[in-house]
Every structure is written in C-alpha cells, then in structure tokens.
Amino acid sequence: MSNPTSRRSVRAALAEQLLTVAGANREVLRDAPKERGKQVAMGAVLVSTAGLAAVSASYALHLALHLPWPFAVVGGLAWGLVILNLDRWLVVSTPRLKSKTGTIGMALPRVLLAVLIGAVVSTPLTLAVFSAEIGTEVQKMAAEEEDAFTQQLAEDSRYAELPAMREEIATLQADIADGVTPADVDADPAGSSRWARRR
Numbered sequence: 124m125s126n127p128t129s130r131r132s133v134r135a136a137l138a139e140q141l142l143t144v145a146g147a148n149r150e151v152l153r154d155a156p157k158e159r160g161k162q163v164a165m166g167a168v169l170v171s172t173a174g175l176a177a178v179s180a181s182y183a184l185h186l187a188l189h190l191p192w193p194f195a196v197v198g199g200l201a202w203g204l205v206i207l208n209l210d211r212w213l214v215v216s217t218p219r220l221k222s223k224t225g226t227i228g229m230a231l232p233r234v235l236l237a238v239l240i241g242a243v244v245s246t247p248l249t250l251a252v253f254s255a256e257i258g259t260e261v262q263k264m265a266a267e268e269e270d271a272f273t274q275q276l277a278e279d280s281r282y283a284e285l286p287a288m289r290e291e292i293a294t295l296q297a298d299i300a301d302g303v304t305p306a307d308v309d310a311d312p313a314g315s316s317r318w319a320r321r322r
Contacts, residue, residue, distance in 0.1 A: 141166030144207070146215035169210045176244045177203030183247035206240060213237055 142149070142159070145166035152159050181199030184190045190198065213233045220226045250257065276282045 138163045141170065144169050144211060146211060165214060169207060169214065172210055172244070173203040173207035175248070176206035176240075179244050179247040182251050186247070186250070206244065209240060210237070 138159075141163045142152070143166070145162045147159075147162035147166075152162065177199040179199070180202035181192075181195045184195040184198045185192060188195075213236065217230055217233055220229060
C-alpha cells in the first residue's frame, strides 16, 4: 500500500513540471493561487497534444517511409517535442491587450497556426483509425471506374467490330498455316482475293 504523503509529493512534482511546460509565472501564482489549477491543466493539454503528435508521426513514418518501429518512434518523439515547443510558444507569447480587437488581432494568427498543427497531427491518426473503411472505399471506387470503362467500350462501335476482325484474323492465319495452292483458289473463288493479297 503506497504512502499518501509520497503520492502527494509525486503529484506536486508533476504539477510543477506541468506549470513549467505551461510557462506559468510562479510569482504571479503566489499572488493568485486560484490560477494554479488552470495553469496545471494548460500544461497537461500541451503535453497531451505533444503525445498525440508523437504517436501520429511515428505511425506516419512507419506507414509512409516504411521505417522500422524504433526509428519511427524516435522520429515521432522528435516531432512531438517540436509540437510541444510550438504550442507552448502559442500559449506563452499571446499577450492580453486592453482592447478586445487588439487581443483578437494578436491571437488570430496563432489560432490559425494551431488549426494547422491540429490538422497535421490528426491526419495520420485518422488514416490509421479508418484504414479499413478507406481501403473498402478505394476498392469500391476502382470497381465503379472499371464498370464505367467496360460500359464505354461496349457502347463504342469500334469495339463492337473487334469480334468480326478477330474471326477474320483467325481464318487468315489458318489459311497461312494450311498453305494454299492454285487448285484451292480455283475451287474457292471467294478466297481468290485473299490469295491475291498474300502474293
């Protein structure tokens, strides 16, 4: 059974790390202790986002570049660290201005960057989660394209003449294989034109 004091000390140490990640000012928090929980939660959000980014990048590197899992995980962790630093910069570098329009103008580019980061992080995970459905849909689309192409060929008059042309080719090849004599030509006037063409 674990000691409650040791659990509290672990939680306190973890909270301190999350405050550091969130970029919280300890002096300000001493004057406003109620803000401490918000800053700890912000740090947890940043770490969670970085963790998802690391998992997503690891999967993307393994899937797209066929890297072995150990190398993919190292690359994913590096990408997670980049995302953590970017998110931390977005949180820490956004000042509060006196006017709402100024604050919105300052925050808007950062929000757009956050949306872009979210899309980059979520796309590989989305592909991983829905890979079976995506594969089924791709096969369905390929089958539909093949059916449309087959129907287009069936409606093409040039394609309709192919069986007759193949039959004529087979007949001519049979004549060549059997050999034709002048007596055969006299016996089969219909074949004389073919005989003349061959000569």
